[in-house]
Amino acid sequence: MxxxxxxxxxxxxxxxxxxxxxxxxxxxxxxxxxxxxAYSPCAIPYVLSGQVDQxxxxxxxxxxxxxxxxxxxxxxxxxxxxxxxxxxxxxxxxxxxxxxxxxxxxxxxxxxxxxxxxxAPITPPIEGADLKGVFKIRTIGDGETIKEWAQHSSKVVVVGAGLIGLEIAFGLKKMGLDVTVNEMLPQIVPRSLDPSMATIVQKYLESEGIKVILGKGMEKVAGQDQVEGVIFEDDVLEADMIIMATGVxxxxxxxxxxxxxxxxxxxxxxxxxxxxxxxxxxxxxxxxxxxxxxxxxxxxxxxxxxxxxxxxxxxxxAGVESEFKPVLNAMVSKIGELEFGSVGLTESFATHNGLEVICGKSRALTKARYYPGAKRIDVLMICDLKGRIIGCQLIAKERVAERVDTMALAIAKGVTCQELATTEFSYAPPVSMVIDPIILAAEDACEKLKQFHTTRNNNCG
Amino acid sequence: MxxxxxxxxxxxxxxxxxxxxxxxxxxxxxxxxxxxxAYSPCAIPYVLSGQVDQxxxxxxxxxxxxxxxxxxxxxxxxxxxxxxxxxxxxxxxxxxxxxxxxxxxxxxxxxxxxxxxxxAPITPPIEGADLKGVFKIRTIGDGETIKEWAQHSSKVVVVGAGLIGLEIAFGLKKMGLDVTVNEMLPQIVPRSLDPSMATIVQKYLESEGIKVILGKGMEKVAGQDQVEGVIFEDDVLEADMIIMATGVxxxxxxxxxxxxxxxxxxxxxxxxxxxxxxxxxxxxxxxxxxxxxxxxxxxxxxxxxxxxxxxxxxxxxAGVESEFKPVLNAMVSKIGELEFGSVGLTESFATHNGLEVICGKSRALTKARYYPGAKRIDVLMICDLKGRIIGCQLIAKERVAERVDTMALAIAKGVTCQELATTEFSYAPPVSMVIDPIILAAEDACEKLKQFHTTRNNNCG
Structure with a gap:
């Protein structure tokens, strides 16, 4: 064969x-x-940030x-x-x-x-997109070219605030550049996070010195032979480097x-x-x-x-029958110290597609309160009006990825917030809270569900 | 009311x-x-180890x-x-x-x-169990007494290698004592871990300088007014302190x-x-x-x-009908840097109770191979002969607790290894492998199941 x-x-x-x-x-x-x-394109940003050597x-x-x-x-x-x-x-x-x-x-x-x-990376069809200093990011070759140019560059605009855009932005910041992320939509990570969760990630990026410009589309790239800046309808941003992270x-x-x-x-x-x-x-x-x-x-x-x-x-x-199941798009990213992940639908996507949902939330800790190094963790859980979980987003400085996986399994198995709220999880002070943040969010979702059936207000957003 | x-x-x-x-x-x-x-008795060992101040x-x-x-x-x-x-x-x-x-x-x-x-802690009915320097461990008061005595002590024997015994042993080692753990059974953590997994934890404890004596029951505590040692059938161990962690x-x-x-x-x-x-x-x-x-x-x-x-x-x-579901005894512990957890039945318990099982195993990493700080992770997954997962054990220096929770949910929902092997998990190089160690163990379980149905050899143990 x-x-x-x-x-x-x-x-x-x-x-x-x-x-x-x-x-x-x-x-x-x-x-x-x-x-x-056989390389991992998603690892390119970690070479820029220095977390991976070369x-x-x-x-x-x-x-x-x-x-x-x-x-x-x-x-x-x-x-x-x-x-x-x-x-x-x-x-x-x-x-x-x-x-x-x-x-x-x-x-x-x-x-x-x-x-x-x-x-293949999408390059927006705007004037100046072909100037020297404008980069796309997909292959190791792209990564090498970006790293080389960045070593002689001082101001970069990353266009697009999806995962790759933000990860590259962080990498270039760590290389010492002045970094601005520009996103046309009014929030970062629009595909995977709802606004309240996106804001947490945005604040972290800003605390790391990255500027974020939202809700503004770039009109053209300024420059003669080489990039000199980015022009918006009402604004100009100086730059000697532009990364187009505008999707694939x-x-x-x-x-x-x-x-x-x-x-x-x-x-x-x-x-x-x-x-x-x-x-x-x-x-x-x-x-x-x-x-x-x-x-x-x-x-x-x-x-x-x-x-x-x-x-x-x-x-x-090879003749072994096997079926690929529908996807939940479970994803996770780590930018600097911050880990965030998402699985299933966002509240925004669900409601734009005519699904009525409620949102359970929790803000808790990753360890027992008294245990040193406990980090804040935020959970947003999206459920339909019967309580079936259809999406979940998590952010913390540790232990997010595996919780995304737990929620991926929960959603795949059609688990409701009512059922999850009484599910057995493990506990030890150095690694968890006696009631897991996921369980707290499920309990909150149960409450919201009750309120919704009384008041018709889903308290999301 | x-x-x-x-x-x-x-x-x-x-x-x-x-x-x-x-x-x-x-x-x-x-x-x-x-x-x-309102205190957490399971946190007492972490005060002894200094991880929690007081x-x-x-x-x-x-x-x-x-x-x-x-x-x-x-x-x-x-x-x-x-x-x-x-x-x-x-x-x-x-x-x-x-x-x-x-x-x-x-x-x-x-x-x-x-x-x-x-x-209430069980004190074995042996001679000398009431001598000064023999301690039980349950309340904060017990913890305080142990800490005080340990400050003037040099050699301690911890009797019982369950979770509390091992955690206390580690705490006393960190206080500078010469520590020996003695367990009657031939392995540590017999309730939650199978021998192959227990050995990994034991090696870690030994690498931290803790001695482990297995398969030997203490016959009496030696000493006049105060503990001087522990006497076995064929051996004597000097000690000025004994912790009875022999169950509750x-x-x-x-x-x-x-x-x-x-x-x-x-x-x-x-x-x-x-x-x-x-x-x-x-x-x-x-x-x-x-x-x-x-x-x-x-x-x-x-x-x-x-x-x-x-x-x-x-x-x-309060009049709100609610039911407590059967348990899986999901547990996790962190001793020093090592995290280990277990949920459902061990292979030993299952076979002693007449259940035929197969075991899927994986040894992998907690991050992408090239990402700095990736730790080894071991997974043991126990399935019945239809593939239904009935137990899982995990050990690594990070990210164990949440995986125990994922497996608790999987077992509670009756998930099979065949189903888990094709389940969607999240991935990013700094926090996971592209195929999760849990999925690898599920894939291995599927293989073992096929082999079993051909050879009738379950390859466990």
Whole structure:
């Protein structure tokens, strides 16, 4: 069996490794444009901040490591054609000193093709976006270029206050730059946090010296040859560096070329991660998934999602039936000392989509009150009007990630706030409170639910 | 409505506070032998180790604090009689300079009585157990006495390698003593950990300079007036201090006096926390509970259990129907830097009780491999032969407690290893691995299950 996988990120390589687990003989080839493989793009900001020493550290494997498992990896190669009638892909290598294609093409036959082409950063179509000093951030190469430029730079504007934007902002602040984050929407992390929780993260960033400008769209990048500033309708901001962290669009070109059906957001796949072309699978940022709460198509551009999808695709390709479940987009981030996470729907998203919800809140501590080093923790729990938990957000300087996972499991299992409020959790003074902050939020949600059914006021927001 | 609560620990005081939430007018009286109330006995070891400054710090409230909520607290008082025909308890105050009773008795009428008398340390019936320098550990008073004696002591033997024994051993080691832990059984923490996991904790204790003697029962305590050593069948250990951490028995005297039915282990209660006497409730270490996996009566001497029971008892007394669910005994401890926890059944307990199980294991990291400070984490997951998870144990130098809670929820919801293996968790390099150690253990359990159904070998142990 011949399997060709396009993409050397988490989705592509995990598919390769997982197929090998089930099929010792399959001929597996991974093909990628990138020079590096098997690195964690979400770790790039931590190299800038100095928490990780160097970019080499975040590369987990070299192509040679895969050869040991009889997986062939071709780097710096671009797939130029997919022929579904012949079951062949055609690729050209990139020139060693540029990203132009070499003349010669090579063909690779496949029994199964896996498209794991990921996403590409979106550059807003504004004047000056192509000036020197304007950067996108996706690959290690991008990270290296940013780090180099930042060493001779003093004022940076990061455009976009999603996770990557904020993490990069913090990294550049730690490098000593004067950092401003600009977000068009009226809050940071709009995809994952509700305003009251976003404000907590924003205050932390500001306490670390990062400026935040909200609710203002950039009109153009000023400068002749090189960036000199950012121009808003009513304001100008000086800058010698701009990072465009304005989102990522799924890279669907090859899928389209192969005749795979696209959905609302990206490549359409069934629960087996199979596209509309039966022997072509797709995984990772280039596919769309189903939201576990709304049942609607959505995106889940997370490394953890890609890896879970890769397992499912690999099993099905190897003949072991397996289904990818709808997603909750469980996420967590750590910026400096602050950890924050979210799973399921935000209150804003839920209400904009016509769901009536109530919100349970708690502000408590991560350890017993008297135990040194106890940190404040904030929890926001979103429930439907029967009490079913549909979302949760947490912020603290420790112990957030695993609580996000607990809530992911709770939401996946359809747990209500009433049930969670009486659930058994562990306790020891150095690591928890006798009543966990999650339980307190669930108790508060139960109260809010009662109030709502009396007053019709959900007390959210 | 008049409510009398006997016991000033977590169970008694939480019952009082919770009743007040639902009933603003009830006359609530808490009565306790202890001089202090509202402290966390499980925090005593952390005062010895110096992690918490002083014993006063672990007292969360004074009796006056309860008066603000119109809850009367009577300390240093012993209940000498319960009359269920008159619905009255009789108590005597203790002498101010001794624990003898004063002559005068007082009567308190009740509509509802709550028995929250906790447990009393078990002293093994051996020669020399009453010598000076032999200590039990339960109250702050015990903690103070131990700390004082330890300041003039050099060699201590802690008898019993349960949680309290080990935590106290670590505390005394930090005070500079030569510490030996002696456990009759062949492993430490026999109630919560299987041998392979117990060994990891034991090695940590030994690396901290604590000696551990297993599988040997003490025959007598040597000494004239004061402890000089511990005598085993084939060995003698010099010591000028001994801590008996040999377990706690439920304090059921008053319940018996009131005619409440006792079960196999302690006071019998229904799901409302009601004893066999309709207007007498009982909560905390003095009651027995139902094990969620076996359905059998068991004990759950945990502060967290007492607090959850208190809420249920309070609601029912206040007329809000509520049920206490069977327990999983989710526990966690932190000794020095090492955190370990357990929930559900151990493999040993399960097999001794005739359950056939398989064990999934993982040894992984708490952060991405390249992120500085990643710690090793060990997971042991116990499943029945259909894959239903019935127990889980975790050890690492961080982030254990919340994972125990995730597993408590998983077990409570009847999740299988197959289901958990495809569950969505969050990921970010500074706080987790892209595939969580729990998921890895679930995947391993799935493999073991397949192997078992082929080879009938469960690979546990």
């Amino acid at each position: 011949k399997i060709v996988i396009i993409g050397g990120g988490a989705g592509g390589l995990s598919t390769a490794s997982n197929i090998r687990k089930y099929d010792k003989k399959a001929k597996i080839t991974v093909i990628t444009r990138d020079e590096n493989i 970019f080499q550290d975040i590369i987990m494997h070299q192509p040679e490591d895969y050869l040991e498992r009889d997986i062939k990896v071709i780097t710096r190669a671009e797939v130029v054609e997919v022929s579904t009638s012949l079951n062949i892909i055609r690729y050209n290598l990139l020139e060693s000193d540029s990203n132009s294609l070499q003349d010669e093409s090579y063909d690779l036959p496949y029994d199964y093709l896996v498209i794991a082409t990921g996403g 669009r799924p890279e669907t070109k090859l899928a389209k070329m192969a005749g795979c059906e696209l959905g609302r957001w990206a490549v359409k796949v069934n629960q087996k991660m199979q596209t509309s072309v039966p022997n072509i699978y797709a995984v990772g940022d280039c596919v769309e998934v189903v939201d576990a709460i709304t049942g609607q198509p959505t995106q889940s551009p997370l490394g953890s999602t890609a890896v879970r999808q890769a397992k499912i695709a690999a099993k099905n390709i | 008049k409510i009398v609560i006997i016991g000033g620990g977590a169970g008694g005081l939480s019952t009082a506070s919770n009743i007040r939430k639902y009933d603003k007018k009830a006359k609530i009286t808490v009565i306790t032998r202890d001089e202090n109330i 014993f006063q710090d672990i007292i969360m409230h004074q009796p006056e604090d309860y008066l603000e909520r119109d809850i009367k607290v009577i300390t240093r008082a012993e209940v000498v009689e319960v009359s269920t025909s008159l619905n009255i308890i009789r108590y005597n105050l203790l002498e101010s300079d001794s624990n003898s009773l004063q002559d005068e008795s007082y009567d308190l009428p009740y509509d509802y009585l709550v028995i929250a008398t906790g447990g 028995r439920p304090e059921t005297k008053l319940a018996k006096m009131a005619g409440c039915e006792l079960g196999r282990w302690a006071v019998k209660v229904n799901q409302k926390m009601q004893t066999s006497v309709p207007n007498i409730y009982a909560v905390g270490d003095c009651v027995e509970v139902v094990d969620a996996i076996t359905g059998q009566p068991t004990q759950s001497p945990l502060g967290s259990t007492a607090v959850r029971q208190a809420k249920i008892a309070a609601k029912n007394i």
